[in-house]
Amino acid sequence: MEEIETIISKWQSEKLNKIEKGSVYSRNPIAHKWKAPYRSLVTRELVFWRIIDLIDQTVLLAKNDYILGARILLRSAIETLGILIYLNQKMKALLDGSIKYEDFDSITVRLILGTKQSDSKVESINIVTVLQKCDKKYPGIFDIYKDLSESSHPNFEGMSMGYSEIDDEKYITHFRNRWKELYSNDLEHLTLTCISTFELEYNNVWPELFESLEKWLEKNDKYLSTKTSNT
Numbered sequence: 001m002e003e004i005e006t007i008i009s010k011w012q013s014e015k016l017n018k019i020e021k022g023s024v025y026s027r028n029p030i031a032h033k034w035k036a037p038y039r040s041l042v043t044r045e046l047v048f049w050r051i052i053d054l055i056d057q058t059v060l061l062a063k064n065d066y067i068l069g070a071r072i073l074l075r076s077a078i079e080t081l082g083i084l085i086y087l088n089q090k091m092k093a094l095l096d097g098s099i100k101y102e103d104f105d106s107i108t109v110r111l112i113l114g115t116k117q118s119d120s121k122v123e124s125i126n127i128v129t130v131l132q133k134c135d136k137k138y139p140g141i142f143d144i145y146k147d148l149s150e151s152s153h154p155n156f157e158g159m160s161m162g163y164s165e166i167d168d169e170k171y172i173t174h175f176r177n178r179w180k181e182l183y184s185n186d187l188e189h190l191t192l193t194c195i196s197t198f199e200l201e202y203n204n205v206w207p208e209l210f211e212s213l214e215k216w217l218e219k220n221d222k223y224l225s226t227k228t229s230n231t
Contacts, residue, residue, distance in 0.1 A: 001059050004191055008059065011052050016045050030221050031214040036101070039108035040087060040213070044206055046112070047084045051077055051198055055191060062187055067179035068151060068162065070187055075148035077194050078141065079127050083111060084201050085134040086125070091209040095216055101224055138197060144190060151183070 019041060025032045032038065054077040061070040087108075094104040107125070114124030135142035150157040162182070165174045217224070 001063055001188055004055065004059055004188065004195065007195055008052060008056050011048070015048055015052060019045060028214045028218070031217040034101075034105075034217055034224070036105045036108045037210070037213055037217065039112050040091065040210065043087055043108065043111050044084060044202065047080055047198075048202060050080045051194075054080060055195065058187075058191060062184070065180050065184070067183050067187065071148050071151045071179075071183060074187070074191055074194065075145065075152055077191075078145050078148065079131070081194055081198050081201070082127065082130045082134045082141075082145075084198065084206070085137060086130045087111060088201055088205045088209055089133060089137065091206075091213055095209070095212050101220070141197070144193070148190075151179075 019038075021038060024038055024041065054073050058070045058073040058077065061067075061073065090099065090104055090107050093099045094101060110122055110125050113122045114120075115122065116124055131142050131145050151162070152158065162179055163175055163177060165176070165178070166172070167174065
């Protein structure tokens with residue numbers, strides 16, 4: 001886990017403490033009079049903060065042989081990674097003309113404000129749907145999520161397999177914690193896979209798409225303004 005700890009330490013020193021809307025606006029006044037780019041920027045940083053927290057705690061639990069908790073946290077990290085991948089996919093879809101600006105705008109609202117609370121005016125996007133979309137770009141990521149989910153839930157793997165062994169000949173069920181022997185070997189590899197995918201999406205994919213989004217908004221500003229004034 002030393003490699004992961006080094007990465008997390010580096011990330012801790014790089015994360016932003018604030019985003020000033022005025023500074024973003026001065027970067028490109030035309031593009032940033034629209035709200036979706038700012039939400040995209042904030043969502044990116046929220047993902048960064050959350051994934052640092054989750055992986056940092058995953059390592060802490062793993063080093064103390066709390067493998068079940070580590071797998072549950074890694075599952076949450078995969079979900080969080082999925083949000084950034086999905087955001088980038090939708091930015092690309094807007095630029096490709098596959099979705100309209102109002103659709104992208106709505107998605108950014110749901111990503112940053114969405115919840116499953118019954119009294120909420122903004123419904124969150126189903127995380128399974130998000131990860132299924134992500135799997136089209138990164139085949140296998142949804143299988144990792146499903147595997148980690150089996151540990152997270154009180155079903156066969158999460159209970160019977162994790163805490164018992166059956167002696168079929170003597171008809172005896174023995175109870176013990178088996179998480180370390182079953183899953184400790186692949187935890188570091190899965191965590192590094194999450195980290196490398198995040199770094200690609202955060203450092204390479206998002207910045208390129210964001211600059212293209214700014215140019216797209218400049219180009220389509222008059223059309224969008226006219227459309228907005230007529231609605």
